[in-house]
Amino acid sequence: MLKIYNSLHNRKQDFIPLEANKIRMYVCGMTVYDYCHLGHARVMVVFDMVYRYLKAAGYEVTYVRNITDIDDKIIKRANENAEPFTALTARFIQAMHEDEQALGVLSPTHEPRATDNIPAMLAMISTLIEQGYAYVGSNRDVYYDVSKFEGYGKLSGRRLEDLRAGERIAIDEAKHDPLDFVLWKAAKAGEPAWDSPWGLGRPGWHIECSAMSSSLLGTQFDIHGGGHDLKFPHHENEIAQSEACNGHQYVNYWMHNGFIQINDEKMSKSLNNFFTIRDVLQVYKAEEIRYFILNSHYRSPLNYSHEPLDNARAALTRLYTALRDLPNAEAPVNSEAEQRFRAVLDDDFNTPEAIAILFELARDINRFRREQNDLAAAETAALLKKLAGILGLLEREAESWFKGSGIEGLADAAIEALIQQRLLARTQKNWAESDRIRDELKAQGILLEDQAGLTTWRRV
Known part of the structure; x- marks a missing residue:
């Protein structure tokens, strides 16, 4: 049975x-x-893996991943650029989709945008006001009254009295309590705004997810995921809003992935210690980034450096080498390796253990090759590709992996031309020219491999 570590109860539970x-x-x-x-890449890849595995396990999955396309940061950046906020968000939504596609992230079932769901947010806020959980402040903002929700803090393990005593909270005369959070922000001059019963304004961040999730998945659903940094206050506030509005439990299983860190500090834009996906793709292949993320358990912190990404490159090279030059075959059904693979993923999506099983299969392929058992090698290779595909790995043809990089360099045709020149030099016993061409290609990141009169190449 699938077990998921439920952040709501801080333990693994049968799903x-x-x-x-x-x-x-x-x-x-x-x-x-x-x-x-x-x-962001870690969130994308982790929950893409979860989505892939749940589907492979036979579930019919409705997967919703929202886009926040209106908030303070968006308005500030659009003003700095002197462009409409819609132009800014359209550009970065396109860029986000390009990054997701590069990383092999499947499209969710639904991808709602906040600005398309304002009516659902207004309806939810109105209900909260009617039920006494929200109020209109003197500044015309609408606030959620956290003191009215008995279960506030149950996800993060925080108590209101501790929050009030232990944190410095700016005094805001419009609020009843410094811990109250905004549901609707009254419009300021020059800001994007929508009409509401409380005047022109825009939604607060927390209400967006409560409204969009409930609209598409119902007022109670199975799994809610996100980065660990969202646990408080964002997810805590989602629970407070949704359960106060609907009168019952909001989500059954909460999943939070760990941070990516640099020098043991969380990677974030606010700390200015981040690398964009596009930055890293200038040096590493997208599948190397995906492997780097999945080779650690999703709940563990993951430290970014070149070393683990270099290790990801070497590991994928080993796996693709095992697949190289084998005929197509059918994977064995319900093999012992596949049963163990599914068992470790059933244990809270333990991808490092799943990847270890992929390497066992690669070793088996290499052993079958040495024994000249081509059929067994090909069938095991088919199983390797099938199981790796559940993680979104090894989905390319082996030759494509070795010869394509996605990084600027010598074109394939230019490499092949140099190899032909080198073969001619070798037939003429011009070893100096042969070595010169090999060294030139090596300097360009191209490794030649001579076997049985044939020369193959790969990028390194």
């Missing part, structure tokens, strides 16, 4: 969906005012 064989899952997506960084 029982609300509807048999159906899963409804919501993941907090990006605020689109800049390029995505590696921390």
Whole structure:
């Protein structure tokens, strides 16, 4: 049985969906005012892996990942650029989709945008006001009254009295309590605004996800995911809003992935210690980044440096080498390796252990090659590709992996031409010219391999 570490209870629990064989899952997506960084990549890849595995396990999955396309940062950046906020967000939504595609991230079932769901937010805020959980401040902002929600803090383990005593909170005369959070922001001059019963304004961040998730998945659903940094206050506030509005539990299983760190500090734009996905793709292949992320358990912190990405490159080279030059075959059904692979993923999506099983299969392929058992090698290679595909790995042809990089360098045709020149030099016993061409290609990141009269090449 699938077990998921539920952040709501801080332990692994048997996963029982609300509807048999159906899963409804919501993941907090990006605020689109800049390029995505590696921390965003981890959220994308982790929950893409979860989505892929749940589907492979036979569930019908409805996966919602939202886009926040209106907030303070977006307005500030658009003003700095002297452009409409819609132009800014359209540009970075496109860039985000390009990054996702590069990383092999599947499209979610639904990808709602905040600005398309204002009516649902207004309806939810109105209900909260009617039920006494929200109020209109003297500044015309609408606030959620956290003191009215008995369960506030149950996800993050924080108590209101501790928050008040332990944190410095700016005094705001418009609020009843410094901990109250905004549901609707009254419009300031020159800002984008929508009409509401409380005057022109725009939604607060927290209400966006409550409204969009409930609209598309119902007022209670199975899984809610996001980065660990969203646990408080964002997800805590989502619970408070949604459960006060609807009168029952909002989400059954909460999943939070760990941070990507640089020098043991969280990677974030606010700390200015981030690398965009596009930056890293100038040096590493997208699949190397995906492997780097999945080779650590999703809940663990992950430290960014060149060393683990170099290790990812070497590991994928080993796996693709095992697949090289083998005929197509059918994978064995329900093999012992596949049962173990699914068992470790059933244990809270333990991808490092799943990847270890992929390497066992690669070793088996190499052993079958040495034994000249081509059929067994080909069948095991088919199984390797099948299981790796559940993680979104090894989806390219082996030759494409070795010869394509996605990074600027010598074109394939130019490499092939130099190899032909080198073969001619070798037939003429011009070893100096042969070595010169090999060294030239090596300097360009191209490694030649001579076997049985044939020369193959790969990028390194």
